Amino acid sequence: MAAAVRGAEELELLERLLGLPGGNKYGVQGERKVPVLQTNNGPGLRGLMTIAAHLVRQARKDQLLGSTAEEKAVVQQWLEYRVTRVNGGSSKEDTRTILKDLNMHLEDKVYLAGNIFTLADILMYYGLHHIMVDLTVQEKEKYLNVSRWFNHIQHYPGVRQHLSDVVFVKNRLYTNAH
């Protein structure tokens, strides 16, 4: 099974995607390996969501946090989902539930929040990469909306970086999959 992108590695991917100079040193805390960032002139920042949002603001790309109040809330919602459910769950059953949830949500949407690419898409992509790599062709077909979304995000300029390109077949192979 592919290794999950987590902690410092994920935040470094985000830094590069945002075009930040890098050089931040990340630590981890506690049993659940919560990432920590010590800033130069402030308190230490704790937790993926907090640090990621901080990096986005530092890069002056606030639109990645959503533009309207509703959009911002939905971005938060999926970041929370990412931290609690995707990071938390590890069983086959958990994975199935996550994919089912997302597949439903993405049926009539291109991005997780609103109609634009946001931090929610980025972190969900990093969080799901190790899962998507291991899906069979049939599973990718079953979670068609997730597949379509994942493929779009991995092609978004600057997102994928060194992570492997997950291949999706665009023409239906198993017509009875649903």
Add this chain to the structure above:
Amino acid sequence: MAVSGTLYTYPENWRAFKALIAAQYSGARLRVLSAPPHFTFGHTNRSPQFLKKFPLGKVPAFEGDDGFCVFESNAIAYYVSTEELRGSTPEAAAAVLQWVNFADSDVVPPASTWVFPTLGILHYNKQATEVAKEEVRKVLGVLDGHLRTRTFLVGERVSLADISLVCALLWLYKQVLDPAFRGPFGNVTRWFLTCLNQPEFKAVLGEVQLCQRMAQFDAKKFAESQARKEKDKEPPKKGDKGDKEPPKKEKPPRKEEKRPQPEEELDECEQVLAAEPKAKDPFAHLPKSPFVLDEFKRKYSNEDTLSVALPHFWEHFDREGWSLWYCQYRYPEELSQTFMSCNLITGMFQRLDKLRKNAFASVVLFGKDHDSSISGVWVMRGQELAFTLCPDWQVDYESYTWRKLDPDSAECRSLVAEYFTWEGEFRHVGKPFNQGKIFK
């Protein structure tokens, strides 16, 4: 360097939207001329200057600041696009072209047959509408299958394919694709809404409301627009329309079966659609006049003024229905640079754009920088100064003194000859001729 130029169109033209959205992506600077005084649909695009650049007289039409001219909406959109929008590999570019053509050949014809009757601009034919509905269902099915596994039509980002198809589907989604009809095509709707909500689309299209209830044929609107159309066909407009008429008449008149000829009907329809509710003709109260101004303008533009146009003028001039005026700029001492004085004259002409069918003038600048004067001769419908008839026309005329000329007087004859030919002594002025401007 980014493209920059002028886009001629009528307002709210979905074909022009394609170029405008593409320009949002590429940063091309498009100056849109869609309203008077700069552009009057059916008038500006029939003018000789326009036809010289765009022989079909169709809009949208693009004129680059470097003089490059191109018509056909897809070609304009292509020209103002970036490489990404066009498709950066030969395969991607071919796929983009495929969808652009698909939009024109498979979506637009049935969409028009179905939508235009609901807007009251095409006669309703139940059978044709039902056939069109099925065709729309078919193309939406094709699109839905394609978009099931894809976010955008070609590659993983917006291309001209998406821009063209969204614009082609715009009226369908606004007028007739109610939730029940579009239900089975969720992938198309997802893609459509995503495109509409991209900032580049939004900047051009604004907020688009999807149809809630399928619009039906609007008999009342149709009757109104037909009446407008008929009115448009009356003389003296007839001459203008003439160039469009002949090819149509060659076709044998079809029987009851009213399957519209897609392209042609569409343009006709769009013209009506574009024609704002016609303002009342400010000269409607005048009896018909035998003097055809357009006829004289053609002679004036194309033939020798002294030997052909002037004799024609005096032979046909109708002193009952028309009047002649001499005007003089009131504040010659304020005129400085000659180019500024010229702008003063042409600016006035532009603001009087809608008067062109009912007036002709030659206005001349005399003298040199800081020592000049402006005066002119006007031919005008009716016996009064026309400027009071419309608020748009009142900006400039009060800066001039106006004197009605007696068409029989020798003075009038010589003024008309001098001003129309820009030659002669101009004895009344006392300054040499600098340059003239014609309002026609």
